[in-house]
Amino acid sequence: MSSPTLKVGIVGLGRLGQRHAINLAQRVPNAEVVAACSPVPAELDWAASTLGITTGYADYDALLAHPGLDAVFLVTPTSLHADQIIAALRAGKHVFCEKPLSLDLADCLKVEAEAERHPQLTIMIGFVRRFDASYHDAQQKIAQGVIGKPYLVRSQTCDQNDPSGAFMRFAPTSGGIFLDCSVHDIDLARWLLGNPVPKRVYASGTNAIHTGLQAFGDVDNGLATVEFSDGSMASFMASRTMAHGHETLTEVFGTGGRLAVGSNPRLNRVEISDAHGVRNECTPDFYARFADAFLIEAQEFTDAALGRRTLSLTLHDATEATRIGLAMTQAMREARPVEF
Numbered sequence: 001m002s003s004p005t006l007k008v009g010i011v012g013l014g015r016l017g018q019r020h021a022i023n024l025a026q027r028v029p030n031a032e033v034v035a036a037c038s039p040v041p042a043e044l045d046w047a048a049s050t051l052g053i054t055t056g057y058a059d060y061d062a063l064l065a066h067p068g069l070d071a072v073f074l075v076t077p078t079s080l081h082a083d084q085i086i087a088a089l090r091a092g093k094h095v096f097c098e099k100p101l102s103l104d105l106a107d108c109l110k111v112e113a114e115a116e117r118h119p120q121l122t123i124m125i126g127f128v129r130r131f132d133a134s135y136h137d138a139q140q141k142i143a144q145g146v147i148g149k150p151y152l153v154r155s156q157t158c159d160q161n162d163p164s165g166a167f168m169r170f171a172p173t174s175g176g177i178f179l180d181c182s183v184h185d186i187d188l189a190r191w192l193l194g195n196p197v198p199k200r201v202y203a204s205g206t207n208a209i210h211t212g213l214q215a216f217g218d219v220d221n222g223l224a225t226v227e228f229s230d231g232s233m234a235s236f237m238a239s240r241t242m243a244h245g246h247e248t249l250t251e252v253f254g255t256g257g258r259l260a261v262g263s264n265p266r267l268n269r270v271e272i273s274d275a276h277g278v279r280n281e282c283t284p285d286f287y288a289r290f291a292d293a294f295l296i297e298a299q300e301f302t303d304a305a306l307g308r309r310t311l312s313l314t315l316h317d318a319t320e321a322t323r324i325g326l327a328m329t330q331a332m333r334e335a336r337p338v339e340f
């Protein structure tokens with residue numbers, strides 16, 4: 001591509017879309033946000049008044065027809081991802097799409113098949129933790145053999161309890177706690193263990209606070225174990241009920257040692273010593289923990305779409321994360337092990 005900047009359309013300006021829009025518009029040097037798309041007029045007004053993105057489309061197909069558009073950044077509800085990716089590829093656009101790729105394995109494979117027809121286009125699913133400096137360092141150390149042969153990942157995504165239960169509005173469409181939250185840990189486990197093939201899954205869960213989730217076959221705390229065919233294993237916990245804040249913790253056990261990322265989910269390096277003891281404040285939410293990684297992720301996508309580098313993750317990684325997340329959900333709902 002000869003263009004020095006990537007002309008991006010941001011699609012979805014909700015909780016996360018606005019943050020991606022700010023990064024792309026203000027902090028990714030080679031990206032230019034030329035248009036926004038949302039069915040909500042107030043969100044398009046926000047893009048115009050906050051970021052000067054004055055071209056807004058309520059209709060996604062109209063955005064795809066925007067003159068000179070190179071790429072779309074999809075931050076829309078998960079149920080729309082597969083169709084929106086396919087439409088963008090057919091329109092000749094590079095695609096960034098938030099995780100998970102889809103809640104349906106057949107749809108993941110349809111997207112993979114469509115992507116194969118457009119090898120010149122970059123397509124990236126946002127597994128943001130791969131772009132976090134600490135996870136990156138851990139992966140490099142494992143690859144260098146620092147902990148010997150890795151055989152077990154224990155990883156958790158635990159959100160601070162929101163007493164308002166606002167997240168309940170996502171419950172009908174999120175796919176459940178494993179596909180919504182653990183999908184990050186699943187991707188990390190595959191990456192850190194060297195992409196093993198899943199063999200069997202066990203899972204269970206409980207509703208400690210948000211009992212309304214039961215109506216959607218969902219839980220506010222879930223546990224799962226995945227066995228891989230090379231003998232390695234991964235164990236996952238996801239929670240929406242933490243009292244102290246957002247805590248993402250991953251441990252990797254190897255034959256020669258153990259690495260841990262996030263054992264203390266500290267907000268910063270300040271330590272408070274007082275009558276209650278010695279403590280630090282905690283990251284309140286996922287964005288506080290991964291803000292830097294979201295920016296690095298957007299930079300990698302932009303550089304790849306401009307032909308300046310290759311992506312560090314594949315579309316198939318996203319399909320595998322959905323495949324394992326679906327099996328975990330099934331194992332929990334049916335209270336039995338699920339074989340692949």
Ligand code: NAI
Nearest residue numbers: 012013014015016017037038040075076077078098099100
């Ligand atoms: P949200 O509900 O806050 O935002 C969704 C946005 O999509 C809204 O702006 C809505 O107006 C827009 N939208 C709905 N239908 C549309 C359509 N047909 N065309 C264009 N725009 C449409 O949801 P949120 O929390 O921002 O999540 C969006 C995606 O990001 C989800 O797939 C979610 O899984 C993912 N996500 C990823 C996180 C991560 O850690 N990487 C964290 C939070 C969300």
